[in-house]
Amino acid sequence: MPDPLPDSRSAMSYRDAVREALRSALIADPRVFLMGEDVGRYGGSYAVSKGLLEEFGADRIRDTPLSESAFVGAGIGAALGGLKPIVEVMTVNFSLLALDQIMNNAATLSHMSGGQFNVPLVIRLATGAGRQLAAQHSHSLEGWYAHIPGLRILTPATIDDARFMLAAALACPDPVLLFEHQYLYNMEGHLTAGLEAVNLHNAAIRRAGRDVTLIAYGWSLHKSLAAAEELARTGIEAEVLDLRTLRPLDEQAIIASVRRTRRAVIVDEGWRSGSLSAEVTTRIVEQAFYDLDAPVVRVCTAEVPVPYAKHLEDAALPSPDRIVAAVRTVLESSGSP
Amino acid sequence: MTETVELPVSREHGLELLREMLRIRCFEDRCYRLYGETKIRGFLHLYNGEEAVAVGAMRSLRPTDAVVSTYREHGHAIVRGIPMPAVMAELFGKQTGCSRGRGGSMHLFDASRRFYGGNAIVAGGLPIAVGLALAQKLLRQNDITTCFFGDGAVAEGEFHESLNLASLWKLPVLFLCENNLYAMGTALDQAQAETDITTKARAYRMAAQPVDGMDVLAVETMVSRAVDEVRTGRGPILLEMRTYRFRAHSMFDPQLYRDKAEVAQWERKGPIITLTTRLKALGLMSEDDYERCEREANAEVDAAVQFAEASPWESVADLERFVYAGPVA
Numbered sequence: 001m002p003d004p005l006p007d008s009r010s011a012m013s014y015r016d017a018v019r020e021a022l023r024s025a026l027i028a029d030p031r032v033f034l035m036g037e038d039v040g041r042y043g044g045s046y047a048v049s050k051g052l053l054e055e056f057g058a059d060r061i062r063d064t065p066l067s068e069s070a071f072v073g074a075g076i077g078a079a080l081g082g083l084k085p086i087v088e089v090m091t092v093n094f095s096l097l098a099l100d101q102i103m104n105n106a107a108t109l110s111h112m113s114g115g116q117f118n119v120p121l122v123i124r125l126a127t128g129a130g131r132q133l134a135a136q137h138s139h140s141l142e143g144w145y146a147h148i149p150g151l152r153i154l155t156p157a158t159i160d161d162a163r164f165m166l167a168a169a170l171a172c173p174d175p176v177l178l179f180e181h182q183y184l185y186n187m188e189g190h191l192t193a194g195l196e197a198v199n200l201h202n203a204a205i206r207r208a209g210r211d212v213t214l215i216a217y218g219w220s221l222h223k224s225l226a227a228a229e230e231l232a233r234t235g236i237e238a239e240v241l242d243l244r245t246l247r248p249l250d251e252q253a254i255i256a257s258v259r260r261t262r263r264a265v266i267v268d269e270g271w272r273s274g275s276l277s278a279e280v281t282t283r284i285v286e287q288a289f290y291d292l293d294a295p296v297v298r299v300c301t302a303e304v305p306v307p308y309a310k311h312l313e314d315a316a317l318p319s320p321d322r323i324v325a326a327v328r329t330v331l332e333s334s335g336s337p
Numbered sequence: 338m339t340e341t342v343e344l345p346v347s348r349e350h351g352l353e354l355l356r357e358m359l360r361i362r363c364f365e366d367r368c369y370r371l372y373g374e375t376k377i378r379g380f381l382h383l384y385n386g387e388e389a390v391a392v393g394a395m396r397s398l399r400p401t402d403a404v405v406s407t408y409r410e411h412g413h414a415i416v417r418g419i420p421m422p423a424v425m426a427e428l429f430g431k432q433t434g435c436s437r438g439r440g441g442s443m444h445l446f447d448a449s450r451r452f453y454g455g456n457a458i459v460a461g462g463l464p465i466a467v468g469l470a471l472a473q474k475l476l477r478q479n480d481i482t483t484c485f486f487g488d489g490a491v492a493e494g495e496f497h498e499s500l501n502l503a504s505l506w507k508l509p510v511l512f513l514c515e516n517n518l519y520a521m522g523t524a525l526d527q528a529q530a531e532t533d534i535t536t537k538a539r540a541y542r543m544a545a546q547p548v549d550g551m552d553v554l555a556v557e558t559m560v561s562r563a564v565d566e567v568r569t570g571r572g573p574i575l576l577e578m579r580t581y582r583f584r585a586h587s588m589f590d591p592q593l594y595r596d597k598a599e600v601a602q603w604e605r606k607g608p609i610i611t612l613t614t615r616l617k618a619l620g621l622m623s624e625d626d627y628e629r630c631e632r633e634a635n636a637e638v639d640a641a642v643q644f645a646e647a648s649p650w651e652s653v654a655d656l657e658r659f660v661y662a663g664p665v666a
C-alpha cells in the first residue's frame with residue numbers, strides 16, 4: 001500500500017505539490033508512468049521525483065539516456081499505444097533537442113490523421129531564469145510553444161495548480177506542456193482546503209483591484225503580486241490576473257478584467273519581440289481598445305541571452321520595481337485614478 | 338553480403354506476391370500520370386523498384402501489430418490493407434481520403450489497421466515506433482512495431498537515439514531500413530563514413546542483417562524470421578533491405594546525381610522481373626498470368642481513381658476540426 005497523501009492543510013513546497021501530483025497520478029492509473037533524464041535513481045534534477053522509483057519501480061519511473069528527441073518521441077508513441085506518459089524534459093532549454101517530435105508529431109498527428117489519432121501526452125519542463133545559470137539554462141520559451149496549434153500550454157504558479165494541474169492534463173486527450181518555473185520549486189504555501197481538482201480553461205484573479213490589471217503567469221505572477229502590494233501602499237489597487245493556461249488563452253477573463261480597470265500591464269519573462277505579451281496585447285487592442293484609458297505597457301525580459309552575473313541577470317528580468325514603475329507610467333498617461 | 342535464400346514457392350503463393358507488387362506498381366505509375374494532370378499536388382514520392390520490401394515484409398505482421406512509415410509510403414499503406422480508393426482519395430485531397438485530405442501523399446494514416454502514418458521528417462518516425470513498442474511491452478500485448486525508414490535516416494540523431502533506446506529496453510521493434518542508396522540526391526557513400534547500416538545497429542547490440550530487397554521471397558523469409566524473434570521479447574532487430582528507387586526522388590528531381598546506366602542496371606534486377614523470371618523458370622506461371630494480374634491491378638486503380646474523382650471535398654467550415662481531440666474553451 002502506498003503511503004497516504006499528506007494532509008492538505010499542512011504547509012508544502014511547490015516541489016512537494018508537484019511530487020504529490022505525480023504520486024496521485026501514478027496511484028490512480030496504472031497506465032501512467034514517468035520518464036526522463038535522472039527522474040529515477042537521481043530523484044529528479046530538481047528533486048521532484050525523489051522517492052518515486054522506490055515506490056513505483058523502474059518500469060514506471062523510467063530513467064532515460066540523454067536522448068531528448070527519442071524519449072519525447074517515445075512518449076508520443078506510448079501515448080498512441082494506450083499508455084499515459086508523463087515525460088520530464090529536465091529544462092525547457094533541452095526541449096529544443098526534441099522540438100521535431102513536439103512540433104512535427106505531437107502537435108500535428110490529430111489533425112493530420114483526420115482525427116484518427118490523438119496524443120494524450122504530458123511533458124513537464126522546468127523553465128525560466130533567476131538562478132544565475134546563464135543563457136543556455138535560463139530560457140522562458142513557454143510563450144514560444146504557445147504559438148503552436150495542437151498543443152496545450154500550462155504554467156502552474158500556485159501550490160494549488162502545482163498539485164492539481166497534472167491530473168487535469170492527464171485527463172486531457174491532447175499533448176500538454178506543463179511549465180514549472182524553476183524558481184518556484186522552493187516556494188512554500190498551503191493548499192486550498194477542500195480543493196480536489198482545477199480546470200485548465202480559466203485564468204484566475206489572484207488579487208482583485210480597480211485601477212489597473214497586471215497580467216502574468218509563472219514566477220512573474222509572484223512579482224506582480226509583490227508589485228501590487230507595494231502599489232497598494234500608495235492607494236493604487238492593482239488587479240492581478242494569473243493566465244494559468246497560455247494556450248488556449250482565456251481571452252474572456254483578460255478582456256473582462258481590462259474593461260473593469262481600463263488599464264493593462266503585461267508581465268512576461270519571455271522576450272518582448274514576438275512574445276506571449278505581444279499576443280495578449282493584441283487581443284486587448286482588438287477587443288477592448290475603446291475601453292482603455294492608456295496604452296498597454298509590457299514588462300518583459302531584456303532582449304539579451306540571460307547573463308550570468310547577478311546584477312546583470314536581475315537587470316534583465318522583470319522585477320516588482322519595474323512592474324511598479326510600469327504601472328505608474330500607465331496611470332500618468334491616463335491621469336491618476 | 339546478403340544471405341542467399343532459395344525458397345520453395347507454390348504457384349498460388351508466387352502469384353499472390355506478384356499481384357501485390359503489381360498493385361503498388363500500377364498505383365504508382367498512375368500517380369505519376371495524375372500528377373502531370375495536376376490531380377495530385379504537393380510532394381509525391383513514388384515507390385517503384387522497392388515493392389518487394391513492402392510486400393515481403395507486411396505479410397508476417399498481425400493486424401494488431403503497429404506500423405510506422407515514411408513519406409514514400411503508398412506501398413506500405415496499400416499492402417497493409419488501407420483500401421486503395423481511400424489512399425487515392427487522400428492524394429486527391431478529398432474528404433474520403435484516409436486522412437480526410439489533411440495529410441496527402443506523405444501522411445497516410447489508418448487507426449483501424451494500426452498504421453501510424455507516413456512521417457515526412459526523415460527519421461522522425463523512429464522514436465514513435467520505440468514508444469509504441471514500449472506500450473506493447475508494458476501492456477503485455479504480444480504485438481510488435483515495424484518501423485520503415487530509408488538510408489537517409491541513418492544520418493539523423495533520432496536513428497541513433499532510437500536504436501539505442503529500443504535495444505537498451507529490449508523493445509519489440511523491427512527496424513526495416515529501405516536502403517535505396519540515395520538520400521534524395523546524396524549517395525550513401527557521400528554521406529556516411531560507414532556505409533554498412535547493419536554495423537551501426539550492431540554498435541547498439543542489436544541483431545542486424547542485410548537482405549536482398551529486390552527478392553520478395555528473401556524479404557518475406559527474413560522478415561518472417563525476424564518478426565518471430567522480435568515477438569519473443571528478446572529485443573529489436575534491424576534488417577537492411579538493399580533496394581533501389583527507379584523513379585526520381587520526387588516530382589521535382591532531374592536526377593543529375595546518378596547515371597541512367599545505373600538505373601537501367603537495377604531495373605534489370607527489379608523485384609517484379611526477378612519474381613516472374615523465377616516463377617516462369619519453375620513453370621509456375623505464364624505471360625498470360627502476368628497480363629491478367631496486371632489487368633486486375635489496373636482495374637483496381639481505375640476504380641480508386643473514379644472514387645477519388647467522385648468524392649466530395651472536405652468542407653472549409655471543418656478546417657480547424659481535429660486540431661484538438663478535447664474541448665477548446
